[in-house]
Amino acid sequence: MDFEWSVIWGSLPNLLMGARLTLVIAFFGLAGGLTLGAVTGMVRTYGHPILDYIARGYILLIRGTPLVVQVMFIYFALPIIAGMRIDGVTAAILSIVINSGAYVAEIVRGALLSIPKGLGEAGLAMGLPFRKVLFRIIGPLAFRRMIPALGNQCITSLKDTSLFIVIGVGELTRQGQEVMASNYRAVEIWTAVAVIYLIILSTMAYGLKFIEKRMPIL
């Protein structure tokens, strides 16, 4: 078989448009997911038993079902229940938020619990309220320990956006599929799609390495 470079150049505008949407979904999804996960993780570690119970239910539900089912539910079932339409990109972002949030919560909880108890006690013994002990002493130390695991989650979530092909959101994988459906050049298109993902993800990995270097685990 012959590898037609011209096929790739021709499809590149469409693929890059898809890559842009992939990045948008991942960015907003992870921004929301990290926030939701941080709050849920703190609730699970220090929260009132009732709030903890709710947090555990949420984590069980999300980790216990596939992402595809979750996005299908949000995109097709939720409008019926709530009686409002939701567009594909919003459904995709929302899926990443609630999905990554559950995993991030457990990362946050693990890191918070790993900080020696004495450090928090030293802060309390100085007369600091627990809130300040958490945000100024335990939190910053725990964050450093979270970086490798959070990095993993960011990489996973970014790749998970390819599953939104099932609700027709024009992210990178969907764009590849559509281009291929019109010209049947599977080798060129899927090679190009894979390379674009690889560029995005290796840039992310490099960024993570940089952050980890600046904020080593203590």
Next chain:
Amino acid sequence: MSPKLQMVEFRQVVKSFGPLVVLDKVDLTITKGEVVVIIGPSGSGKSTLLRCINALETIQDGDILVDGRSVRGTKDDIHQIRLEAGMVFQQFNLFPQMTALENVMFGPLHSRGMDKKAARELALALLAKVGLQDKANHAPSQLSGGQQQRVAIARALAIKPALMLFDEPTSALDPELRHEVLKVMRDLAAENMTMVVVTHEIEFARQVGSRLIFMEGGYIVHDGNPVELLSNPPSSRLKDFLQHVH
């Protein structure tokens, strides 16, 4: 005894962890300027007793008054008690992401609400006091155990406490590093700081302590003059204990 001189007052204090009673109706009054050394076998309740003073442990019954405020009082009472009582831990517990100077500045900045310049001056003066002004910009991991504990003492002093609590301050140190920490504590005692020291350092108790308490099984078994108790142990339990720590 005038009530103004009372720094800490335990009234029938009961502390338990689940079914395990660690302090059983303890009464104890500590007056200003005293250096109270608490010894006893592990599990006797001595560290717990210390940690109840600044409400790191909550008590189940009775009451503890620190400078007239109850550890069972409001949030503000507990905040004030913790500002009154500086604490030094066995494991130093310096904040690893901060330099020695930042560790000492932390309390003044975030608990006392001092401005940065004043906190910095105070911290530098305290580091000088413990002989570590040249280590101000070192991270805790760059310091020896003895140096870390001296920074921890400076950090506790930085909130300007009226009372210092020491929880086995030399137990995690190599023998040759203990003396530098004990010297700082001795200097503090000479300045009339009220101190409660849980330790196994019998010589420190003899030389610096103004009062010695021997605890066992959640009770205060002996409470008296260190020199008298140590040279003439009134019970076989204390005698046995002293033989084992020496």
